[in-house]
Amino acid sequence: MKNIYLIGGGGHCHSCIDVIEQENKYRIKGVFDLSNNIGKDILGYKVIGTDNDIESYIKKENYFLVTMGQIGAPDKRLEYLQLNLATVISPRAYVSKNSTIGNGTIIMHDAIINANTKIGSNCIINSKALIEHDVIIGNNCHISTAAVINGSVIVGNDTFIGSGAVTKNNITIPNESFIKANSTVK
Secondary structure, eight states: OEEEEEEOOSHHHHHHHHHHHHHTSEEEEEEEOOGGGTTOEETTEEEEEOGGGGGGGOOTTEEEEEOSOOSSOOGGGGGGTTSOBOOEEOTTSEEOTTOEEOTTOEEOTTOEEOTTOEEOSSOEEOTTOEEOTTOEEOSSOEEOTTOEEOTTOEEOTTOEEOTTOEEOSSOEEOTTOEEOTTOEEO
8 A cells, every 4th residue: 555645634634534545545644734733633544744744754655635625716735736646536436447537636436537538637526526528627626516517528727616516518617717506507
C-alpha cells in the first residue's frame, strides 16, 4: 500500500476517508488541518500538522489528497498542485475503461463516469454524480452530489456544479462557472 496524507479535516475529509479505506490502495498516515486541531482524531486518523508542516512530508513515496471541499472557487485547493497527488476512485463507482481521470481527483461512491470521458486534475466527482459519454471536465472542478452532466458537455476549469444540477447535452460551460443546486443548464 502507498502512503497518503490528507489536506483538510472537515466534512469532505470524512467522506474521502471512507472512499480511501474502501479502495484499499492507500494507507492514510495523517491529516493536515488548522493548528487548533493538531493531535485531534478524525475518524481514527491524527491531525499531524498544518500547511506549514507539509513540506517535511514531501517524499517520492508519499502521496497527498486535498480533502477540503469546494463550494464556489477552488482557490484554497489550488495551493497544493505541486504535491504528488493521488487519484482515488471508490470501488462503488463505475468508471469506464475508456475514460481518463487526472491526478488529485477523487471519484466518490456511486458516481458513474461513462465512455470517452476526460476528467481533469484536482477534481471532486461527488456521490451519485452522473458524467455521461464524451464529456470533458477541466481541472479543479467540483461536480456535486447527484449532478448530471449529459453527453458531449465541456466543463471549463475551476467550475462548481451544485447538487442535483442537470446539463443539456452538447454545451460548453465556461471556466470559473458557478452552477446552483437543482439548476438546469441549457
